[in-house]
Amino acid sequence: MKIVCIVQARMGSERLPGKVIKPILEKPMVLYTLDRLSKSRYIDDIVLATSVENRENPLVDIVSNAGYNVFRGHESNVLKRYKDASDKYSGDIIIRVTGDCPFVDPVIVDNVITYFEMNQFDYVRLDIPESFIRGFDVEIFTKKSLDKVYDTVSNMKIDKSDKNSLEMYKEHVTYYMYKHPDKFKIGYVKGSNFYNKEYRLCVDTLEDFKLVEHIYDHFKNEYVSSKEIVKYIDKNPELCKINYNVKQK
Template sequence: MKILCIIQARMGSERLPGKIMKMILDKPMITYTLDRTMTSKYIDEVVLATTENDCEDPMVEYLEANYYNVFRGDENNVLKRYVDTVNLYNGDIIIRITGDCPFIDPIIIDQVITYFLTNNFEFVRVDVPENFIRGFDVEVFTRQALEKVYDISRNIEGDSPYKEHVTLYMYKHPEEFIVGKFEGSEFYQKDYRLCVDTKEDFELVRLIYEHFKNKYVTSKEIVQFLDEHKEISQINQGIKQKHV
């Protein structure tokens, strides 16, 4: 059984273009997401899945030059991009992470994988934002569940949110899958925002990394830091997550 992590990312963000390659401590932000994920004890391989657009070239060239796995596929049909990546890298259990989560925590990833495997789920997601801080988002699903959703989507003409959002069909149709939610302890049930969609989000992330100067700072250390430095945690407090 191969556990494959696919991190989706692109340069063409609407609210903060090029955010993936913005520099933190002399390294592009995307490398923090990749490197932290790669320290998971259970993930066998990590791939960044991006689009075939020319605007991705600087990111792809940098990552390939630094020996990261990169797959390029469909821009709008992200579901197809995932299926094509899985077909190439042959994953059995798929981990989905987005590239705008530079504090993704391998300990949380491994806890979610364990929860998924011990309960024989087909799909599990971290319960963000209800019971977990946004930015520690992880989803785990079987290859079979992914292929089932893809087959359904192929009968939908034109654009569809199910093609753009890989797992949307799974959690909109829990009666068709064995679905679980991974909830955090009270420690993680706080109204912080640790993903990067805007300049305010990026500023908060940058300040945290500049404080710790450690690419592998833990989620607990980050949350404790925000608890003690409200002036930093409030930098992006007014930012609203885009709705699916």
């Protein structure tokens, strides 16, 4: 069974354009995500999935030059982008991560993979934000489930009142899965009290970026563990004020 991690990223972020290539300690942010994922014991292939738009060219160059696979597909229909990327790289199990999570932890990722495989789920996600800190996000699902969602969504016949739902299914790869638990065997990896905190460690705004930049500047270690990061914020709660007012879209 081949496990392929597909990392979605693009340059056109509304709140912080070009965020995925903004440098942290002189290294583009997206490479922290990819390099940390490369430490997983179970992932066989890592693919950066972006759009065919010309504005993605700097991102593509950076990731390709770092030695990672790049797939270019549909910009707004991210579901199709994942379907096409998974077809090309022949994954049996697909992991979804976003390029704006530079603290993604390979230990957590491997824990989710193990839970998924032990219980024969169709789809498993980290229990974010209910019992896990946002920024350590990881989702995993079978290729068969992805194909099923793609075929279902592509053949939907809906009226204008349901148009927003269709667009959500296309934009958010796994949205259809967890909205239809009757059609998929779904699991959640819940966090302990240690991880059940309202910290925000993904990057969507400049405030988010400043917090991430501060943490990496403090540790000077691109592979700093999630535990070390959480302990550091626990001891320095004023750090949360940097992006406390940022609302998740």
